[in-house]
Amino acid sequence: MSRRLGFLAPALLAATCLGAQGRPDATLLWGGDAEGGAPFVEADPADASRVRGFDVEVAEAIARGLGRHARFIQVQWSSIDQSVERGDFAVGLSGMEDTPTRRARHAVTVPYFEFRELLAVRPEDRGRFSDLAALRGRRVATLGGTMAYDILLAARDSIGLIPVSYDDDVHPYADLAAGRVDAVLLDHIIAQRALHRLGGGFVIQPEAVAFGRYVGVLARADSALRDSVDVVLRAAMRDGTLERIFRRWNVWDPRQGELFRSVAGEGGTPPSEATRSGAGSVWAYLPSLGRAAVVTAVLSFLSMTLAVGVGLLVASGRVYGPAPVRAVMTAYVELIRGTPLLLQLFVLYYGLSGVVRLPAFLAAVLGLGLNYAAYEAEIYRGALEAVPRAQLEAARTLGFSETQILRLVRGPQALRYALAPMTNDFVALFKDSSLVSVITVVELTKQTAIYATNVGSWIVPGALCAVVYLAMSLPLARLARRLEQRWSAA
Amino acid sequence: MTKQALLQISDLRLAYDGRQVLSGLELEVRRGEVVALMGLSGVGKTSALRAVAALQGFEGGHILVDGFALQPGPVPPEARLKSLRRRVGLVFQGHALFDHLTSLENVTLALTHVLGRRREEALDVAMRLLASLGVGGRAGARPRQLSGGEAQRVAIARALAPDPALLLMDEPTAALDPARRGSLGRTLRRIAVDQGGRGLLIATHDAEFARAHADRVAILAEGTVVETGPAAAVLDGPRHEATRALLAAGDGS
Numbered sequence: 001m002s003r004r005l006g007f008l009a010p011a012l013l014a015a016t017c018l019g020a021q022g023r024p025d026a027t028l029l030w031g032g033d034a035e036g037g038a039p040f041v042e043a044d045p046a047d048a049s050r051v052r053g054f055d056v057e058v059a060e061a062i063a064r065g066l067g068r069h070a071r072f073i074q075v076q077w078s079s080i081d082q083s084v085e086r087g088d089f090a091v092g093l094s095g096m097e098d099t100p101t102r103r104a105r106h107a108v109t110v111p112y113f114e115f116r117e118l119l120a121v122r123p124e125d126r127g128r129f130s131d132l133a134a135l136r137g138r139r140v141a142t143l144g145g146t147m148a149y150d151i152l153l154a155a156r157d158s159i160g161l162i163p164v165s166y167d168d169d170v171h172p173y174a175d176l177a178a179g180r181v182d183a184v185l186l187d188h189i190i191a192q193r194a195l196h197r198l199g200g201g202f203v204i205q206p207e208a209v210a211f212g213r214y215v216g217v218l219a220r221a222d223s224a225l226r227d228s229v230d231v232v233l234r235a236a237m238r239d240g241t242l243e244r245i246f247r248r249w250n251v252w253d254p255r256q257g258e259l260f261r262s263v264a265g266e267g268g269t270p271p272s273e274a275t276r277s278g279a280g281s282v283w284a285y286l287p288s289l290g291r292a293a294v295v296t297a298v299l300s301f302l303s304m305t306l307a308v309g310v311g312l313l314v315a316s317g318r319v320y321g322p323a324p325v326r327a328v329m330t331a332y333v334e335l336i337r338g339t340p341l342l343l344q345l346f347v348l349y350y351g352l353s354g355v356v357r358l359p360a361f362l363a364a365v366l367g368l369g370l371n372y373a374a375y376e377a378e379i380y381r382g383a384l385e386a387v388p389r390a391q392l393e394a395a396r397t398l399g400f401s402e403t404q405i406l407r408l409v410r411g412p413q414a415l416r417y418a419l420a421p422m423t424n425d426f427v428a429l430f431k432d433s434s435l436v437s438v439i440t441v442v443e444l445t446k447q448t449a450i451y452a453t454n455v456g457s458w459i460v461p462g463a464l465c466a467v468v469y470l471a472m473s474l475p476l477a478r479l480a481r482r483l484e485q486r487w488s489a490a
Numbered sequence: 491m492t493k494q495a496l497l498q499i500s501d502l503r504l505a506y507d508g509r510q511v512l513s514g515l516e517l518e519v520r521r522g523e524v525v526a527l528m529g530l531s532g533v534g535k536t537s538a539l540r541a542v543a544a545l546q547g548f549e550g551g552h553i554l555v556d557g558f559a560l561q562p563g564p565v566p567p568e569a570r571l572k573s574l575r576r577r578v579g580l581v582f583q584g585h586a587l588f589d590h591l592t593s594l595e596n597v598t599l600a601l602t603h604v605l606g607r608r609r610e611e612a613l614d615v616a617m618r619l620l621a622s623l624g625v626g627g628r629a630g631a632r633p634r635q636l637s638g639g640e641a642q643r644v645a646i647a648r649a650l651a652p653d654p655a656l657l658l659m660d661e662p663t664a665a666l667d668p669a670r671r672g673s674l675g676r677t678l679r680r681i682a683v684d685q686g687g688r689g690l691l692i693a694t695h696d697a698e699f700a701r702a703h704a705d706r707v708a709i710l711a712e713g714t715v716v717e718t719g720p721a722a723a724v725l726d727g728p729r730h731e732a733t734r735a736l737l738a739a740g741d742g743s
Contacts (some may be wrong), residue, residue: 284647390586394645397543398600398652399575408603413590 016096028063028070031084032056032094033077035168039189039249040095041072054249055093055214061241062091062216065232078145078167078449081106082458085219092217095187097147101455102217107226110233111213112242113251114259115187117148120176120194126203129183135161138182141172141440144450147212148185153288163382164360164440165450170194171350175440177201178353180360185209189251213259237264276322285451285461292447293468299364299443299469300430306369307429308422311376319384320402329377336374341435344371349439364436372429379421383414416487423480427473443467496521496689497542497555497656503550503562503713504537510535514551515712519656522687524678526700526721529710530736535693536583538710539658542691543580544571556655575604579649583660587633593620593644594629597651605652619647623677638665642674650681656689657681663696671696675703693733697737701725709733 032041034051044050051072063070073089080092085106096102098111121129129135132155140155142148144165152163164181166172172184173194184202185190191204216233218226236242237260246252317329336344345367349358358366387410395405434445442450447467452458495518502515511534527535540546542553544565545558555562556577565571588595594616601612620626623643633641642662649657659678663671675711682690694700700707701721708718711732717724728734 197674383657388586390582390584391588393545394580394586394648395588396545396568397575397578397580398648399572399604404603408599409588416590431681 017232026068028059028066028068028090028091029073029089030059030063030070030093031073031080031089032059032076032092033080034072034074035077035266038173039092039193039251042127051078054113054245054251055095057245057248058216058236058242059091059093061236061245062229065235066228076362081217084217087219090218090222090225094216095189095214096217098213098215099147099150102215105455105457106220107218107219107223109216109226110230110263111215111259112237112248112263113214114255115189115214116208117151117184117185117210117211117212118188118191119207119209120173120184120186120191120202121182121205122176122179122201123203125182126205130205132161132185132205132209133159135159135183139163139164139180140183140185141166141175142185142440143167143169143172143190144446146186147210148187149450151210152185161225164448165437165442166440167438170197171440173202174350178357179354180357187212234264285447285455286338289444289451289464289468292442292444295361295441295473296430296433296444297472299368299436299441300426300433302365303368303372303433304426304429306365307372307376307425308372310373314373314377318381320406333374333377336371337378341367341371341432342438343437345439360440363439364433364441366432367439368436372425373424376422379418379425380414383417384410386417387413398419416484419480419487420484423476428478430473430476431469495519495554496523497691498554498556499538499542499551499616501551502541502548502553503535504541504546504548505596506534506537506546511713512541512548515710515714517691517708517715517718519689519691520597521655522683523706524682524692525590526702526704527691527693527710528697528700528707529732530694530695530739533710534713535695535710536660539580539660539691539693542656543578543658543743544574545580546672576652577655578652579652579657581642581645581649581657581659581662583662583664585633587641587645587648589633590700592632593625593631593640593647595638596633596644597648600648601651604729616647616651619650620644623647624673639670639674643677645679646681654688657693659690659692661694661696663694663699671699672702675699677695678703695736695739697725709736 032051032055034041039053040049040055041053044052055225056072059072060070075083075088075092077094080094080096080350081102083089084092098108102108119129119131132140136159139162140152141164142152144167149163149165152161155161156163164172169186169190172181172186175181176184177198188204188208195202195204216229218229233242242260243252243256246256314329314332317325318333321329345363348367349363351361352358391409392405395409400408433443437443437446444465448461452461455461496516497519499515499517502512503510504512514658515538517525517527517538527538529535537546541548541560542555544560547564548562550562555574557573558577560574588599591599594613597616597619598609598612601607601615602609607615617626617629620629623646625640625643625647627672628636628644633644636644643663662674664673678690678692682688692704704721706718707721707724708715709724709732710716711730716732717728717730724733725737728737
């Protein structure tokens, strides 16, 4: 008997634990991006460890209705869908748009807020850029992976404007004021907040380009919890809880009342009006992936050319230059190698924009090229110094000038030493070129991320992207191996 | 000898790495003469050759090469050394061939790029030099494919291509077996008497080689030449203890 009890005790304990896990938890984990900022979710100025915003209060209202405590998990906005599906948290709330793709891929709550996609333009363009059609041939910025971006992509084909994708919703407006783009298309809440923050430099056109709604996102398998959340949301619409929250954050308008009546009134959820994108199949994305691959290839090639040129100058300066030149070159190499490329790109594109306003692609070429130049310089310096000194002296006794020695004896041998590490660097640069998406250049990785966000999966886009990268980098590595073999055999 | 000295070193003083290496070296090499500069390793033989080839500056004394005077101080800029470069050739101990070029290209490079010879002419000169040194068959080989003896002969051909009046060689027998040493000695003799007479100054600690192939030896010790004279006389009847030490060290090896 006692033996049987001894056996049962751990089993009971395990059953209790399992039960606790299966039973509704005391906390409701919800994910959002505090980097997106107010009024959705932002770090509380009074206590940076807490968040505030209307989505925070909506999450708290949902948790209360479910009899739980809300606990916030910070997730990058573009990853919220993937993260909720992985089970990192139960509900994603952070201005999540109601799109057909999201509905197809995840369990989505009833919409709880209706937003308008508004155009922002510089004050002097108020008259001429009143709608998308007027922006033919112009650069129009938005946040990547959004409904607004899909609208711009469609407008690229129908109208001929140039969509520019950003990783955040602050820099598009700063670049609009600075003249880098001609318009910004984003949710009215974001536009108004940006206007408030920047205090001018652009105006918001009153006419809505499109309408959309914010929803909560849950994992596909969590539809039961989603149904409970829907019940809570509808109740909050009826009893005025949501209206109080939105009024407190100054985002209430009559359209929300209409939305609440239609959502809370009927049992079903009306399909979103924002069904412009329609994309999602692999074929629809192939042309844009192809374009992005070309951007990556051209960008890498130009950057490497710059890196080789500047690298040769810096290496020559370090090997042949007088002390002050050597010091400057060494400082350059150490500064570049000692700081992150990402930081250098930010400084070049945003930091210097007050002094010189570089176009994004040029900034990307300069950033990558000047960064890799430091590494190339070290390779060339090492290669030059690897040529035996006795050969250089032998050349001097034969009467060659220093320039001739470099050209005929030292350079050709250094090139052979440098070739393998140079190829490695080129392949590395090729992959590092994905970093320039932070300064709005849409290259292969960024395009893949946009694609993956839209179709809601990384598997096909990731595989396609990898194939394209390999198709470009493998032949390079092969070419280098062949050259090396030829030279070492000779 | 009545002939004018080709190389005249007087009172040469030279420091290397903060150490006084030569302190009053006196040495002469005449046309058609093979002179062995002998001494234990580290005694300053190589430094003396490097000073004559203007690869290294010196603190005091004079070096006169076929009418070209080198003054104390750092090495002058290459532009001022052009005529010296044509007068002096140097064969390095490790040969220092240009690794990326063939034997033939090693020899023609200075002919075409320094002396401005036409390519066909340079090829002709180089092929004849390589053939006369017994490495004509290795013209297309790269330095890495050559044996030590072959590389040395290519290096000699390269140094002789501009037709220098004075040829300096640093430890030429270091990597050669006895049979090849004899063959090298005969080659050097031929070079010395060739074309109206060249002077050869060979830094070596190989007493047997010097006795067999040098006209004169100069024993270097403590920064100066302590004994000089015809090779056989000095090496068979050493008067200075440094010479005896050198011979003893040679016997031991």
